[in-house]
Amino acid sequence: xxxxxxxxxxxxxxxxxxxxxxxxxxxxxxxxxHPSTHGVLRVLLTLDGEVITSCDPNIGYLxxxxxxxxESHRYSQFVPWTDRTDYVAAPSNNLGYVLAxxxxxxxxxxxxxxxxRIIMGExxxxxxxxxxxxTHALDIGAxxxxxxCFRERELILDIFEKFCGARLTTNMMxxxxxxxxxxxxxxxxxxxxxxxxPGGQRDYELILSENPIWLSRTRGxxxxxxxxxxxxxxxxxxxxxxxxxxxxxKAQPYLLYDRLDFEVPLGSHGDxxxxxxxxxxxxxxxxxxxxxxxxxxxxxxxxxxxxxxxxIPPHDTVLTTAEDMxxxxxxVIKGFSPPKGEVYSAIEHSKGELGxxxxxxxxxxxxxxxxxxxxxxxxxSLPYMAQGAMLADVVAMIGTIDIVLGSVDR
Amino acid sequence: xYEHLISSYIVGFIVLNVLLGLMAYMTWFERKVLARFQDRLxxxxxxxxGLLQPIADGVKLLSKEDIIPANADRLIFLVAPLxxxxxxxxxxxxxxxGRSITLFGYNVDLYVTDLNIAALYVLALGSIGVYxxxxxxxxxxxxxxxxxxLRSAAQVVSYEVVLGLSLVGxxxxxxxxxxxxxVNEQSQSLxxxxxxVPNWYILSQPLAFALFLVAAVAxxxxxxxxxxxxxxxxxxxxxxxxxxxxxxxxxxxxxxNMIVVSLFAxxxxxxxxxxPIADGVxxxxxxxxIFLFFYVWLRATLxxxxxxxxxxxxxxxxxxxxxxxxxxxxxxxxFGIGAI
Amino acid sequence: xxxxxxxxxxxxxxxxxxxxxxxxxxxxxxLHPAVYAVRERFPDAFIDAINFRDEMTIRVERARLRxxxxxxxxxxxxxxxxxxxxxxxxxxxxxDTPRFDIVVQLYSIPNRVRLRVKAGVxxxxxxxxxxxxxxxxxxxxxEVYDMFGIVFEDHPDLRRILLADDWDEGHPLRKDYxxxxxxxxxxxxxxxxxxxxxxxxxxxx
Numbered sequence: 031x032x033x034x035x036x037x038x039x040x041x042x043x044x045x046x047x048x049x050x051x052x053x054x055x056x057x058x059x060x061x062x063x064h065p066s067t068h069g070v071l072r073v074l075l076t077l078d079g080e081v082i083t084s085c086d087p088n089i090g091y092l093x094x095x096x097x098x099x100x101e102s103h104r105y106s107q108f109v110p111w112t113d114r115t116d117y118v119a120a121p122s123n124n125l126g127y128v129l130a131x132x133x134x135x136x137x138x139x140x141x142x143x144x145x146x147r148i149i150m151g152e153x154x155x156x157x158x159x160x161x162x163x164x165t166h167a168l169d170i171g172a173x174x175x176x177x178x179c180f181r182e183r184e185l186i187l188d189i190f191e192k193f194c195g196a197r198l199t200t201n202m203m204x205x206x207x208x209x210x211x212x213x214x215x216x217x218x219x220x221x222x223x224x225x226x227x228p229g230g231q232r233d234y235e236l237i238l239s240e241n242p243i244w245l246s247r248t249r250g251x252x253x254x255x256x257x258x259x260x261x262x263x264x265x266x267x268x269x270x271x272x273x274x275x276x277x278x279x280k281a282q283p284y285l286l287y288d289r290l291d292f293e294v295p296l297g298s299h300g301d302x303x304x305x306x307x308x309x310x311x312x313x314x315x316x317x318x319x320x321x322x323x324x325x326x327x328x329x330x331x332x333x334x335x336x337x338x339x340x341x342i343p344p345h346d347t348v349l350t351t352a353e354d355m356x357x358x359x360x361x362v363i364k365g366f367s368p369p370k371g372e373v374y375s376a377i378e379h380s381k382g383e384l385g386x387x388x389x390x391x392x393x394x395x396x397x398x399x400x401x402x403x404x405x406x407x408x409x410x411s412l413p414y415m416a417q418g419a420m421l422a423d424v425v426a427m428i429g430t431i432d433i434v435l436g437s438v439d440r
Numbered sequence: 441x442y443e444h445l446i447s448s449y450i451v452g453f454i455v456l457n458v459l460l461g462l463m464a465y466m467t468w469f470e471r472k473v474l475a476r477f478q479d480r481l482x483x484x485x486x487x488x489x490g491l492l493q494p495i496a497d498g499v500k501l502l503s504k505e506d507i508i509p510a511n512a513d514r515l516i517f518l519v520a521p522l523x524x525x526x527x528x529x530x531x532x533x534x535x536x537x538g539r540s541i542t543l544f545g546y547n548v549d550l551y552v553t554d555l556n557i558a559a560l561y562v563l564a565l566g567s568i569g570v571y572x573x574x575x576x577x578x579x580x581x582x583x584x585x586x587x588x589x590l591r592s593a594a595q596v597v598s599y600e601v602v603l604g605l606s607l608v609g610x611x612x613x614x615x616x617x618x619x620x621x622x623v624n625e626q627s628q629s630l631x632x633x634x635x636x637v638p639n640w641y642i643l644s645q646p647l648a649f650a651l652f653l654v655a656a657v658a659x660x661x662x663x664x665x666x667x668x669x670x671x672x673x674x675x676x677x678x679x680x681x682x683x684x685x686x687x688x689x690x691x692x693x694x695x696x697n698m699i700v701v702s703l704f705a706x707x708x709x710x711x712x713x714x715x716p717i718a719d720g721v722x723x724x725x726x727x728x729x730i731f732l733f734f735y736v737w738l739r740a741t742l743x744x745x746x747x748x749x750x751x752x753x754x755x756x757x758x759x760x761x762x763x764x765x766x767x768x769x770x771x772x773x774x775f776g777i778g779a780i
Numbered sequence: 781x782x783x784x785x786x787x788x789x790x791x792x793x794x795x796x797x798x799x800x801x802x803x804x805x806x807x808x809x810x811l812h813p814a815v816y817a818v819r820e821r822f823p824d825a826f827i828d829a830i831n832f833r834d835e836m837t838i839r840v841e842r843a844r845l846r847x848x849x850x851x852x853x854x855x856x857x858x859x860x861x862x863x864x865x866x867x868x869x870x871x872x873x874x875x876d877t878p879r880f881d882i883v884v885q886l887y888s889i890p891n892r893v894r895l896r897v898k899a900g901v902x903x904x905x906x907x908x909x910x911x912x913x914x915x916x917x918x919x920x921x922x923e924v925y926d927m928f929g930i931v932f933e934d935h936p937d938l939r940r941i942l943l944a945d946d947w948d949e950g951h952p953l954r955k956d957y958x959x960x961x962x963x964x965x966x967x968x969x970x971x972x973x974x975x976x977x978x979x980x981x982x983x984x985x
Binding site: 056064167170173241421 | 664
């Protein structure tokens, strides 16, 4: 196709919307290629001067049909796909998915694997929050924070790389535990990170927390009242910033979170600044959780549930015994068939409640795979927040919701 | 008569070229300093310490395609960067880079010209320079550019007033608008009981200096006042649609403005070429470098203001302070209190 | 816990220790307070309650879905105030009619208990929208409409959300929608479309 560049490009706004904007107003098409929409979010803004009169987020530019693909992949094949939904916190997605499948199959990972799952999940939470903080501060104009954040995030990615060889799309967890051994130097790396990270976090807080410009840009901006937050189904820091105490780790503990001592930070005003404080405190609590886990985790023991028809047999017995070799072959080629039924399993992802709803018809592939991604739901509150705000505030609001478009669009 | 004119031309030529060269290395300086603030190395690959990077950048920008958007206002779109670029270095014409020297028997002034309204001339150039931004933003036919242009217009109008009025105290003290006169006034040391103190206006006008600094950062559209080109809100602001060498004109103009404003500030408040030993242009360069470093430092540290906060700061905070400063200076001058 | 409800003798209640273990409430449907309350309040709309893996599912009539959800939100003992998820399942391979299930996941922040409410809907039928009850349902229902073609009554803004506004190939999450779509697509640089790969795995019919 030859594009005629001599003709003015038609602006992609429906006629109806174009007409609804009065002469005084201007329709601004923000995205899908825009530096601060964090990917391919497109927001149609109607501006009166710089004040937003209406805001309509359009999503779907990164839609890959993950739910449809889930219905045509065997249960174990879908784990890599979960990495690609929220790609800044891939281990958390792995965790949510494998917990759902394990619940469906009625199995549970060994204790050592559960501890390491918590560690990896919390590391992923910190990594995700660091990306959030860096980009959010960059949107508001603080240039250096993003590089400071990525400095610490590198250490987390190094840990992931040491464990599974990948830094971003980790494909780390397997149904029933971990399929890889824990490298002997990994606990030490995690400990080092726990020592180093608070110093880095102090840097960010020194630059931001008491900076008058940062306060004026975040305080009282994007306020969500508690009732509204519940009605919009917000979860994660967006809900806790409004002062509602709902953290899946505390409310409905999964893995071994009920054994660990940590606190859930709550905001009081529900504005951008409170959500910033909540996430900063969450990173501190995550370090606390990791330190407890690394002290409590058994150094020896299985990382994978053995003897179950739903899990992959261990590598050494596959090579030595005939039964396990056959089971391994069947597990890989045909997959396993969980019982008929449906489960909904939720975990506290860095962005909110990540739920997986799986309907099984007894075949090796899910009948229906539903990903309830937190940022898809949280993004709905953008028009509510943006009403009457200024153009520069919309950028701060998109940042504060903490979206990853791979996860919004799935 | 003609000798004087010729020497002015020669000095002007040298100043213009040195300024353009400095501008290129200003980008290198900014990238290097910013990188060190951000735990990075900055350019290292082109030449020693990346010193050839500005040249590589220039070659790249000049060889890029010059895209003119289909719904741009063509003529204005083409002219706008030139307005910015041509007006930016003109301010350097009145900065004294030294006093008169005798060279080959001729009397050469180390400044292009000594206007008796030099300070006003620099301020006026700053106001005209914004036309390039407004016209460029308007002519791009892009809503982001338009918003950037409007922001720029409002910002420059507000901060221009603060900038101009913050200098009134200096003018009252020096009794002149000529920069050479102001420098000469500042080179007279004051003596406080045997302690020699330079008569730099930063010491007698600290409030004016602070106000001038804030307003100058806003006037040159630098962070945290870089709203006209706030890349995270307006993509590129007024230069969203510009590419290749037209973009580089805007880019050059911004950096030249920074250098000129730094020289201007050094001259007005820090005594210009006056130094503890061996007065000369090197003192001016050192002082200007401090200002340039300050610019980069701000950019590395501070988030960006919001549009309404920016206007509020200018009219609600800086403006009363600036009037207070004028009133105080005037009263002191009138009743002859203190050494001034 | 209001007085008149406390007087009813047979009404089951959530206890504090049930939060820690079975957070979907009691596993026995008859002992589950929400099941009891819905059955009592909507005798005609209540179909049945199923428990699988300790998860309680209430099946209700399609037309009363919004009323049930609103009742569960406002009832002082239930307070299922967080709409966690609303989605649909195409049940065409599992049963004859109705074709779809609307699945609503609820969570009660004060009681820390989850609940699933389901309503069957056939192709061409409409479902009352939950947006008046929970604002969160807005985009979820748009997604269900986009993916399954189920129309919601009273939805403020029912249009496609993930797919393009002018998508004319139907609704992808229906089971009769091929994985690669109905249309053949020639990739740039190729002359003919890539061959369709057939999986050897057959679902039990």
